[in-house]
Amino acid sequence: MRRILIPTDFSDNAMNAVRYALELLKYEKCDFYIMHAYQDAVHKETTSLTRENIDQVTKLMADKSAAELKRILKEINDISPNPRHNYHTISANNILIDEADKIVDEKDIDLIVMGTRGKSNDKKITFGSQTLQVLKYVQCPVLAIPEKQTYTQPKHILFPTNYLIPYKRRELKLFCDIVTPYRSIIDVVYISKSKKLSIRQEDNQLFMRGALCNNEINFITIDSKDVVSSIEQYVKDHPIDMLVMVNTRESFLESFLYPSRVDQLSLKLNVPFLAMQNIKRDA
Structure with missing residues (x-):
């Protein structure tokens, strides 16, 4: 059984990477782990975040993360009802690189699949900051999918x-x-x-x-x-x-x-x- 980790920030680029992975690995028995780490999103709420309400803001982000993962899981099952594939979601109050590293170790992940860029989608760079961090520091093979990459068989x-x-x-x-x-x-x-x-x-x-x-x-x-x-x-x-x-x-x-x-x-x-x-x- 192949174990695949797909980090997501719920962007179109991230979902495109999911679709590519499902198609590329359609012949393999796989456990897919769709993961969202939301700690950075909590601390980006700089205008409303205080020491008094940080727990409330964190819960809000956790609920939003869980809801988005549920939506993605439904979309995956709609577009790829593959009996060879099992899907799991992980919502974590952590930063992406630390959570990815943790899951790689705990689940013995074989491959990470993600978009080359996420929500920021800065076209002046090859890799977004999150993808670059994973490529540099997470000890696991990474398959990076460019923006709007349509699936073609790797001939x-x-x-x-x-x-x-x-x-x-x-x-x-x-x-x-x-x-x-x-x-x-x-x-x-x-x-x-x-x-x-x-x-x-x-x-x-x-x-x-x-x-x-x-x-x-x-x-x-x-x-x-x-x-x-x-x-x-x-x-x-x-x-x-x-x-x-x-x-x-x-x-x-x-x-x-x-x-x-x-x-x-x-x-x-x-x-x-x-x-x-x-x-x-x-x-």
């Missing part, structure tokens, strides 16, 4: 890598379980000015060749120093349905998530984005 997947990190079998298995039903073509792309691999890189590439699904896999080298521009151009030039990267030290993704000015990410995503965390969990 062609781009998997950039520098071969510097050993991949986790658990996360590669998750990835393979998702894409195998669609017979996806996977382009594993190495971007570098040097075509020669180190011994470490050769070993990691060999591991990928043996562990990365039974799908059609193309191992490609691109001669370039500009990783971000090369990925963007590859997505433009090919019918890519999903981008997959790994977030850890020395990875391509780390350079996108931890630049000096994180709000100026140059990678503009227009395809679903799976960030695998290379985390230390049981394989």
Whole structure:
């Protein structure tokens, strides 16, 4: 049974991520946990919030959260009455990142699915602040869905890598379980000015060749120093349905998530984005 966490702020972008997840995982047996953390909403009531009425405001937000989750649950059951899927809702007086981290541990979550941006929907940035926090700090793979992304089967997947990190079998298995039903073509792309691999890189590439699904896999080298521009151009030039990267030290993704000015990410995503965390969990 696959366990999926979907945080929501009740925005259209968040609901779009729910729809995408239901369709993508329609062949899998899944427990979906739809979660709303409302502590930030309580403290945003700055004009009316006082020490005397904080309990009252908190209860108001809790009731609103529960009602919205009930509405979403009804909508999910209307659009996806899938006997393979079970749905649960979680309303928490907590901040998103802490509650997500807690649920990941308690429920042994396999995947978090969320929109790239939430209610703020600032089109000048790739990731909203909440999504970025989850990508950076919650130790679980994250599938981020762009605004208004309509579901298409992931037939062609781009998997950039520098071969510097050993991949986790658990996360590669998750990835393979998702894409195998669609017979996806996977382009594993190495971007570098040097075509020669180190011994470490050769070993990691060999591991990928043996562990990365039974799908059609193309191992490609691109001669370039500009990783971000090369990925963007590859997505433009090919019918890519999903981008997959790994977030850890020395990875391509780390350079996108931890630049000096994180709000100026140059990678503009227009395809679903799976960030695998290379985390230390049981394989």
